[in-house]
Amino acid sequence: MRYVSxxxxxxxxxxxxxxxxxxxxxxxxxxPDTQHIFSTIGGWxxxxxxxxxxxxxxxxxxxxxxxxxxxxSIVLLLPIAIWLIRKMRGQTMGNTRRKFHRIGGLLASMxxxxxxxxHLATPLGIEVLHEGKSDxxxxxxxxxxxxxxxxxxxxxxxxxxxxx
Numbered sequence: 001m002r003y004v005s006x007x008x009x010x011x012x013x014x015x016x017x018x019x020x021x022x023x024x025x026x027x028x029x030x031x032p033d034t035q036h037i038f039s040t041i042g043g044w045x046x047x048x049x050x051x052x053x054x055x056x057x058x059x060x061x062x063x064x065x066x067x068x069x070x071x072x073s074i075v076l077l078l079p080i081a082i083w084l085i086r087k088m089r090g091q092t093m094g095n096t097r098r099k100f101h102r103i104g105g106l107l108a109s110m111x112x113x114x115x116x117x118x119h120l121a122t123p124l125g126i127e128v129l130h131e132g133k134s135d136x137x138x139x140x141x142x143x144x145x146x147x148x149x150x151x152x153x154x155x156x157x158x159x160x161x162x163x164x
Contacts, residue, residue: 013153042058078100
């Protein structure tokens with residue numbers, strides 16, 4: 001059973017890293033789609049928290065969210081580096097993967113709960129429309145999948161007595 005949970009855990013981590021790392025060029029390059037998303041949310045925030053917070057979210061949001069997603073990806077992938085180092089030293093892996101995947105699952109769920117909230121509560125909507133094009137809801141559904149899978153990752157890696 002421990003190998004099955006390890007395979008599932010790595011498959012979930014790979015999906016999360018694919019989504020998070022794949023979005024970084026958009027977030028860090030001021031891509032027009034990213035500007036649309038964060039300015040829509042920032043405009044909405046202005047109505048609740050004031051112009052300063054809304055403008056700050058519009059301008060800094062992509063970098064803050066992208067940095068958090070990068071950190072989460074590092075946490076999820078760190079067991080590979082630790083495994084390689086320990087392998088070269090002749091040491092065993094222990095519970096390292098389980099601990100990092102548990103933390104990574106929480107981090108991923110936290111950031112994507114925010115994304116789901118903003119899709120549902122702001123004019124952004126489930127289906128993002130920009131320049132006459134629709135994403136078909138792919139951003140929203142990816143966020144929902146990561147919220148759910150992050151919780152799964154947290155729970156399947158909860159028993160620290162097993163090693164894998």
